[in-house]
Amino acid sequence: MIELKSVFKVYKSHKGINNISFKINKQDVVAFVGDNGAGKTTTIKAIFKEIKLDLGQITFNNEVITKKHLQKMAFFPDSNNIPLDLKVEDYIYFVGLLNGVGKKEITKRGDKLLRSLNILDSKEQKLSQLSAGMKKKAILAATLVYQPEVIIFDEPTANLDIKAKTEFIEIIDKLHHQGITILITSHLIDELQKIANHLIIIDKGKIIYDAAFDKNKESILEIHNRLVKPAQNNIEDILGVYDD
The missing domain is CATH 3.40.50.300 (P-loop containing nucleotide triphosphate hydrolases)
Structure with a gap:
């Protein structure tokens, strides 16, 4: 590998x-x-x-x-090194586009990941508004959206x-x-x-x-x-x- x-x-x-x-x-x-x-x-x-x-x-x-x-490959970043003013769904969208995923596929995968992590209801919240645990889950969803x-x-x-x-x-x-x-x-x-x-x-x-x-x-x-x-x-x- x-x-x-x-x-x-x-x-x-x-x-x-x-x-x-x-x-x-x-x-x-x-x-x-x-x-x-x-x-x-x-x-x-x-x-x-x-x-x-x-x-x-x-x-x-x-x-x-x-x-x-x-x-x-993916690096799971520290919470302090991401744009906290972005909404969860926008951050996932940004990471997906950056790694070559199509727009429709980002939305489909993103919602599925957020649902599996039990934070789908928070997708329109800014990252800065989330608890530390929810923030980590949102970052992980973005990390997984391009299927490393x-x-x-x-x-x-x-x-x-x-x-x-x-x-x-x-x-x-x-x-x-x-x-x-x-x-x-x-x-x-x-x-x-x-x-x-x-x-x-x-x-x-x-x-x-x-x-x-x-x-x-x-x-x-x-x-x-x-x-x-x-x-x-x-x-x-x-x-x-x-x-x-």
Whole structure:
């Protein structure tokens, strides 16, 4: 499906990603785990050709990724990075047109998606008027309207309450069972534990773990903590200021 081969991206101050290679296989749910600054965002930007690689290659079904391949892939954006002044139906329409879907088909698919997500009654509301959970569903409907084969979710449950988080993870799991390939990042590892069947861990720009994952026998948190050294904070020095 998607394969990264010896990919490098170097910034002036640091190496963003350093000789990383991994493959996202068809119908996998890949948990992509790493601490802040580990290289997750740079990797995702590289996949979507938002940054220029210094070395390496990224392919989709063994072909170097081009615009035609990008139309088979989707990135689930943060709620803060979408035009919140648009109505739900207009946002879906905009995303559909941008990705080559016909006008009538957008309306047909959009209504079907909104109905399945239980927010059809909100299609004439502005995105800014929706609750955080409903907003995520509206964004997902727009993401699905052009029927991507792969969806990359970056912290998809951020800013949701417990109930909405649980529901959204269940929705992602259903998408997987409908045949969509998924890569997902989250700081809430317990969410990934429920749905992942493959685990990739990145640390300091390097892939340090890449293997199939059995959620019933393994723990993402335990694997991560075994391989990634925590930041060294001298707690005694920090608290020592109160000794004076």
